[in-house]
Amino acid sequence: CALPISNLDFNFLRAKGEFIAICEGDDYWVDHRKLMKQVQFLRENQDFIAAYHTVVVVDEHHREIQKRFQTFKWPPGEYTLKDVEKFILPSQTSSLLFRNIWRDLDAKVLERYRQCKTTGDRKLALLLAMLGKVYCLPDAMSVYRLILNTGSSWSAQNAYRNRTYDLYRYCIELAHFAKDAYGVNINLKKVRYKQFFAAALGYILNPNDDNKKAVQNILGLNYDNKASLMAYAAANLMIYPFKRLYGKMTER
Numbered sequence: 001c002a003l004p005i006s007n008l009d010f011n012f013l014r015a016k017g018e019f020i021a022i023c024e025g026d027d028y029w030v031d032h033r034k035l036m037k038q039v040q041f042l043r044e045n046q047d048f049i050a051a052y053h054t055v056v057v058v059d060e061h062h063r064e065i066q067k068r069f070q071t072f073k074w075p076p077g078e079y080t081l082k083d084v085e086k087f088i089l090p091s092q093t094s095s096l097l098f099r100n101i102w103r104d105l106d107a108k109v110l111e112r113y114r115q116c117k118t119t120g121d122r123k124l125a126l127l128l129a130m131l132g133k134v135y136c137l138p139d140a141m142s143v144y145r146l147i148l149n150t151g152s153s154w155s156a157q158n159a160y161r162n163r164t165y166d167l168y169r170y171c172i173e174l175a176h177f178a179k180d181a182y183g184v185n186i187n188l189k190k191v192r193y194k195q196f197f198a199a200a201l202g203y204i205l206n207p208n209d210d211n212k213k214a215v216q217n218i219l220g221l222n223y224d225n226k227a228s229l230m231a232y233a234a235a236n237l238m239i240y241p242f243k244r245l246y247g248k249m250t251e252r
Helices: 034-044 081-085 107-115 120-131 154-158 164-182 189-205 209-220 226-251
Strands: 019-021 048-058 097-099 133-145
Touching: 019 034, 034 048, 034 097, 034 133, 048 120, 081 120, 107 164, 120 133, 120 164, 164 189, 164 209, 189 209, 189 226, 209 226
Parallel strands: 048 133
Antiparallel strands: 019 097, 048 097
16 A cells, blocks of 8 residues: 655645645635735745735634634734744644745755654744745635534544643654754743643643653653653642633633
């Protein structure tokens, strides 16, 4: 049986045009001037390499989800390595249009990109931010379907998994990729520590095998000092109830 072909090899490396736009899975564009706006922005701003935009998020019933997603940059504007260090994405992948970087990308960088074991949206956003300036336009020109309860989408498959170990490991992979490819140092330590705290909290609140394994796997990587991780988790566990209480009070 043939191995699956990656999106990088099947699509990106075969692209011959000046720009590449992405619309994947069950997401869709809703502004017929979307591509024109993004291409115009990049042609008028030659120092920018990519243009994202804001998106409308809907559920499986096409109802708009009003919640603002912490993983997307807000307010929209220029996206930099400082945002990468906060583990923020420019926007959702269906909003992206970027210059065709693959035609001239160094072979060693390309191979290192292949080896970077993270989600495609995160490593592509990092690569673009290292190659040039990235902007997120304020216009909501595509729809991101966030379906958690049914179907085979990535969101549905991962909605109820403890992903703290995965996210901790992504931080390590992204930092190594940036350093190996371009000698760029990105500091994701704060994000890693937050993921360990989330793993520890998950296990305390629900001590099942999945949550236990997340804590063990993070510690098993031996990447951060275990005593420091434990101290950070302990300090945050002490104030967690008060943060929850404050959040409840401010909701009213």
